[in-house]
Amino acid sequence: MTVLAAAGSCAWLDPRLCAAWLAIAAALIGASQLLCRFIAKHGQAAPILETVLAAFTLVYTFVYASLPSALVMVGTRASVMTGGAMMGAVALSCTAEFVISRRIGLAALAAVVLQVLLITVLTFPSTGPVQLALSLVAVLCFFAYVLRYALHREATVRQMAAATALAQAREAEAASANQAKSSFLATMSHEIRTPLNGILGMAQVMQADELSPTQRGRLDVVRQSGKALTDILNDVLDLARIESGQLELRPEPFDLRELLIGCGQTFAALAYGKGLSHDLTISPTAEGAYLGDAGRLRQILHNLLSNAVKFTETGGLSIVADYVGGRLEVTVADTGPGVAADEQERLFGRFVLLDDIATRRHGGAGLGLAISRELARRMDGDITLFSRLGEGSAFTVVLPLAKVDTFAQPEDETAPDTAPGLRxxxxxxxxxxxxxxxxxxxxxxxxxxxxxxxxxxxxxxxxxxxxxxxxxxxxxxxxxxxxxxxxxxxxxxxxxxxxxxxxxxxxxxxxxxxxxxxxxxxxxxxxxxxxxxxxxxxxxxxxxxxxxxxxxxxx
The missing domain is CATH 3.40.50.2300 (Response regulator)
Incomplete structure (x- = not known):
């Protein structure tokens, strides 16, 4: 812009004068940059440098505004309009200095005012006093507006800086609180798992002993209660991982049929114990292996099947798998009580239990569906629900999984015949x-x-x-x-x-x-x-x- 101003002014002024002004302005710009770098490096050690920069800004702006002043002094309508526009632009640019320092901003604006006063003195002999007074009042009103705008801009920027600092502080506070929560959960997980180890470990040891039917039934209650507590603990930890962004997916090849059969077998005994039918249907298009996090998909289906068995008293449940448009769709349906339309979306909330707390017949922390939907969405999919009161519910897991040719064989988790005598x-x-x-x-x-x-x-x-x-x-x-x-x-x-x-x-x-x-x-x-x-x-x-x-x- 400086070069353009000098070149344009040559239409009214001597080119040599414009070139000299351009050289001086360029030198002052370079000196200003050097001084700003020096202050940025040593400013805290020498506060007086702000005063030095303000004085330098006064000189620099005064010299810079001399070119539009010269155009005004030429006296033609075009030169006066051009010079006035340039002087206004210089005055408005001074408002940016107020954000850095009010002292520096006032020095820059004062330099422009001095230039205007200088023009007034030089044109006094050739201008009528009334016209001169009116023009001076107009110019001073303009500068008053510029000063008001500069102070408002300074206040606004400082408010924004304060708001940004407050937001950053609260973000840091939230991050610290989140870290503290994660540490707390990790500690509580460790402390809770230690006594659970004694409960479930000894229950497994006792299971191999000779027990009466009554004792074995009591032992089953202990194991089921311990497992329920472990499941709640795992759900809370999963929720913490999701909130902190630490939940990781491990996509690996897996066979869909084996995964669904395994999920079904996990809950088959519970279903048959309640007299419920249990069906699995896999469409020909869905057969085969997929690339995805089988562990997380299994966790989702376990939550859905657990709810289906828990809330269904008569009829049965089913698993239906299909593959449509590059998306795997697995539906877990039951003939339970169903969910009212206005309650269906709330059902996916955290710690939500639709049965009244005072008359509850079913356990749970109300986290399973919330975590399942979060897991599905982390895999770029979702879970939808279709339900009618008195007719049952159908939860559909939709995941964009690609098919593959091979899959990883699941490990056998039955206790191996470990060789006795190991040290x-x-x-x-x-x-x-x-x-x-x-x-x-x-x-x-x-x-x-x-x-x-x-x-x-x-x-x-x-x-x-x-x-x-x-x-x-x-x-x-x-x-x-x-x-x-x-x-x-x-x-x-x-x-x-x-x-x-x-x-x-x-x-x-x-x-x-x-x-x-x-x-x-x-x-x-x-x-x-x-x-x-x-x-x-x-x-x-x-x-x-x-x-x-x-x-x-x-x-």
């Missing part, structure tokens, strides 16, 4: 968990050596050879990860063969498992302990098929 070292500080672990392994013909901290585990590992080490994470004296680090370091220094170390911990969140594997664990078994999963992990470790090695193969 197993276990580090566990909780006496109840020690009893559970010893009882579970004893039933498999294994007598473990159990120590109560990582330091004792490290000492026992150095003294003898072990087939597998089961390592808790949170222990006194030395925690499990520190002990693991020392084991891996000594293996490398002494050339000892790698000992499979399995994390046996209540740290069950996915990111926690990943951190454990990255730290050098070979596998992970969460608490409460599932006997089949524990013995399966031991079997994999002995045979070299640990979780860590399988992840390396995938990579």
């Amino acid at each position: 197993i070292l276990a580090a566990e500080d909780n006496p109840t968990n020690q009893l559970v672990l010893r009882s579970v392994l004893s039933q498999a013909g294994i007598e473990p050596l159990i120590v109560d901290n990582g330091a004792k585990a490290l000492a026992a590992w150095r003294d003898e050879r072990w087939d597998v080490v089961l390592m808790d994470i949170h222990m006194p004296v030395m925690d499990g990860l520190t002990a693991l680090k020392e084991i891996r370091r000594l293996e490398a220094e002494e050339g000892r063969p790698r000992t499979p170390v399995i994390a046996l911990t209540a740290n069950a969140m996915r990111h926690q498992i990943e951190l454990l594997i990255e730290a050098g664990m070979d596998d992970h078994v969460g608490k409460p302990i599932d006997v089949a999963k524990l013995l399966g992990a031991v079997d994999r470790a002995v045979s070299g098929r640990s979780l860590a090695s399988r992840l390396q193969e995938v990579d």
Whole structure:
């Protein structure tokens, strides 16, 4: 703009004068940039630099405004109009300086006012006093408006800056609160899973004993109650992952028929126990393998099937799968009481239970459907509901999954025939968990050596050879990860063969498992302990098929 102003002014002024003005203006612009950089670097150490910059701005703006002043002095209508427009533009540009500093902004505006006063003095002999007075009043009113606008702009910018700072502070506060909530949930998950391990672990051990029908029935109640509590805990953790954006999907090839049969079998006994029919229909177009997170799809279907069995008293339930337009559609239908039209969308809310709290006959925390819909939407799909009161409900899961040629065979979670006589070292500080672990392994013909901290585990590992080490994470004296680090370091220094170390911990969140594997664990078994999963992990470790090695193969 500076170059354009100098070039255009040549129509009325001497080109040499315009070139000189352009050179001086360019030099002042360069000096201004250097001074601003210096102040940005040393401004806090030298507040007087603001005054220096204000004085420099006064000189710079005065020189800059001299070109439009010269055009006004030429006296032709065109030159006066051009000079006035340029002077107004310079005055308005001064308002930007108020945002930086009121002192600097006033200096810039004062320079323009001085130029106008200078023009007034120079034109006084050739202009009538009345005309001169009126023009001066008009110009001063213009500058008063500019000053008012500049102060308003300064206030607005400062308010916006304050609002932005407040929003950033609240965002940081919310992030901190979210982090605190995540830490709280992780801690509570660990603390709740530890006593649950004693309940469910000993229930599984007792299940193998000779029990009377009455005792076995009571034991089933204990196991079902413990499992219900574990499910609620998992739902709350899933909800926390969704809210914090930490929920991750693991797309892998899977066979649809095997997944649906497995889901159906999980709830078949409950359905038949209530006298309900149970059907599965897969259309020819839906048969085959898909690429998707089978675990999350299974979780969604389990929630839907659990509700269907829970709320249906007569008739039955069905699973119908179809593949239309590149989308997998799985419908879980029942002949239950149905849901009123005005309640259907609310049903997907969090902690929503449609039966009155005082007359409830069914358990649950009201999270299953909310989490299921969130999971479906994370997979770019959705869940829809069609229901009529007295006729039943049909929940349809729609997912845009691509078909593939191969799929991963699911692992057999039945307890393997672990070879008796294995030398197993276990580090566990909780006496109840020690009893559970010893009882579970004893039933498999294994007598473990159990120590109560990582330091004792490290000492026992150095003294003898072990087939597998089961390592808790949170222990006194030395925690499990520190002990693991020392084991891996000594293996490398002494050339000892790698000992499979399995994390046996209540740290069950996915990111926690990943951190454990990255730290050098070979596998992970969460608490409460599932006997089949524990013995399966031991079997994999002995045979070299640990979780860590399988992840390396995938990579």
